[in-house]
Amino acid sequence: MAEKEKLRLDKYLWSIRLFKTRSAAAAACDANKVKFNDAPAKAARTVQVGDEYEVKTEAKRWRIKVTGLLHTRQAYSEAIKYYEDITPPEELERIQFQAASFHTGKRLSKIGRPTKKERRDLDDFMGDDE
Numbered sequence: 001m002a003e004k005e006k007l008r009l010d011k012y013l014w015s016i017r018l019f020k021t022r023s024a025a026a027a028a029c030d031a032n033k034v035k036f037n038d039a040p041a042k043a044a045r046t047v048q049v050g051d052e053y054e055v056k057t058e059a060k061r062w063r064i065k066v067t068g069l070l071h072t073r074q075a076y077s078e079a080i081k082y083y084e085d086i087t088p089p090e091e092l093e094r095i096q097f098q099a100a101s102f103h104t105g106k107r108l109s110k111i112g113r114p115t116k117k118e119r120r121d122l123d124d125f126m127g128d129d130e
Contacts, residue, residue: 007069009034009053010043015070016079018055018062028055052086060095063087 010026013034019025028034029043033056036045041053047066055062068082114122 005069007047007071008043009041009045009047012047012066012070013055015073016064016083017073017076018057018064028057033057061087061091063091 010022010029013019013025013028014022019028025034026043029041029045032040034041035054036051038054047069049066049068051066053062053064053066055064063086065084065086066082067084070079070082073079
C-alpha cells in the first residue's frame with residue numbers, strides 16, 4: 001500500500017480539477033506557475049498531506065492545502081474534499097473587481113459614433129447643405 005501513497009504533483013492538480021488536463025498541469029509546473037515554499041515545484045514532486053501550494057491558473061491565483069490524496073479524477077463535488085482553499089481574501093477581492101469590470105467588447109450605449117438622427121441634427125446645426 002506504500003506505493004499507492006505516492007502521487008505526482010501534476011496528477012494531483014489535475015485530479016482536484018485545477019487544470020483540465022494532466023499535461024496542462026505539468027506545463028504549469030514547467031512554467032514555474034506552481035510553487036511550494038515560494039520555490040518552483042516540479043511536476044514529478046511527490047505530494048503529501050499537509051503540503052501548501054501556490055498555483056497560478058488562467059482564472060485565478062490559488063493557495064491550497066492538501067487534505068487528502070486523490071489518484072483519479074472525480075466529480076467536482078468529490079474533488080473539493082481533497083484540498084482546502086486558503087487563498088488570501090485580498091486575492092479574492094481582486095478577482096471580484098476584475099469580474100465586475102470585465103469588458104465584453106460591446107460598445108457602450110450613447111458613446112462612440114453618432115446615430116443617424118444625431119448626424120442629421122449635426123448637419124442642420126453646422127449648415128451643411130448637401
